[in-house]
Amino acid sequence: MTFTGFEKTDFDIFFIDGLDERMAAIRTHIQPKFKAIGDALIDDMAALAGNEMYVHIAKHARRTKNPPKDTWMAFSHDKRGYKKHPHFQIGLFDDHVFLWLAYIYEMPGKQDVGERFLQHIDELKRTIPDNYVISLDHTKKDAESMDTVDLEKALTRFRDVKKGEFLVGRHFQADDPLLQDGDRFIQIAKHTFETLIPIYRMSF
Numbered sequence: 001m002t003f004t005g006f007e008k009t010d011f012d013i014f015f016i017d018g019l020d021e022r023m024a025a026i027r028t029h030i031q032p033k034f035k036a037i038g039d040a041l042i043d044d045m046a047a048l049a050g051n052e053m054y055v056h057i058a059k060h061a062r063r064t065k066n067p068p069k070d071t072w073m074a075f076s077h078d079k080r081g082y083k084k085h086p087h088f089q090i091g092l093f094d095d096h097v098f099l100w101l102a103y104i105y106e107m108p109g110k111q112d113v114g115e116r117f118l119q120h121i122d123e124l125k126r127t128i129p130d131n132y133v134i135s136l137d138h139t140k141k142d143a144e145s146m147d148t149v150d151l152e153k154a155l156t157r158f159r160d161v162k163k164g165e166f167l168v169g170r171h172f173q174a175d176d177p178l179l180q181d182g183d184r185f186i187q188i189a190k191h192t193f194e195t196l197i198p199i200y201r202m203s204f
Contacts, residue, residue: 003036005180006097014069014094022067023060030092031057034073037090040186041193045075045088048197054079058091069093069139074102075193084108086203088193089169093141097179099189100169101196103158103203104138113203114159114166120202121152127198128168135167143171168196 010030016022038055045053056074072091076082084107089100103110117124133143134154146168158166170192172179179185 001032001036003033003040003182003186005182005185006033006092006174007180008174010092011094011174014092016067019063019065019067023063026060026068026071030071034090036182037186037189038073038075041190042075044190045193048194049077049200051077052079053077056082056087072098086113086200088196088200089138089167090189095141095174097172097174097176098143098169099172099192100135100138100167101193101200102138102169103166105163105165110164111159114155114164116202117155117166117199118152118159121155123202124199125151127195129195131170132168132195133171136165138165138167143167168199 010033013022013025013029016025034057035055038057042053042055053075054077056076058072058074060068060071070091070093072089074082074087074089076085076087078085083104086107087102089098089102091098103113128146130145130147132146134146134149134151135143136154136157154166158164178188
């Protein structure tokens with residue numbers, strides 16, 4: 001399958017009531033697109049990272065009642081999982097697509113990574129474009145523009161708070177024509193991750 005883009009119907013899935021019903025739609029309509037994106041990008045991701053990379057598609061297996069508000073895929077150097085490592089994400093909420101370099105709370109040693117980022121905060125500011133966004137909680141839609149965020153405060157929280165997270169990347173609204181052009185989206189995703197790869201490398 002070739003990725004041809006995201007459609008309005010993909011975002012409408014998050015308005016389907018019921019865990020089983022929404023998950024069936026995610027498996028049928030969105031996960032094949034994630035696999036196609038992964039197939040298109042995996043070699044580039046490995047070249048950027050300088051090592052083998054693996055595609056992980058969220059299964060939402062722990063859910064027993066509430067349907068997911070978003071869904072995603074991840075690129076990680078670990079074949080067995082991604083949550084405990086710095087990883088790249090592509091995913092959807094009901095109103096936007098996100099591209100992230102993600103550090104979530106399950107990651108051991110995040111205090112060390114947070115401290116390293118704080119020590120190199122000027123380099124991060126030079127690396128991250130002003131139109132990129134920062135999130136401190138992967139479960140929420142909220143994100144703040146890089147040109148307004150207090151980066152030192154965000155990184156200090158990531159370092160010091162047990163549930164603290166740090167995600168940096170881009171948002172594209174559901175009605176952005178870019179999302180309907182599969183080839184263009186793949187190129188934008190590749191360029192976004194290429195922009196963020198110096199931060200990823202700083203993590204290790």
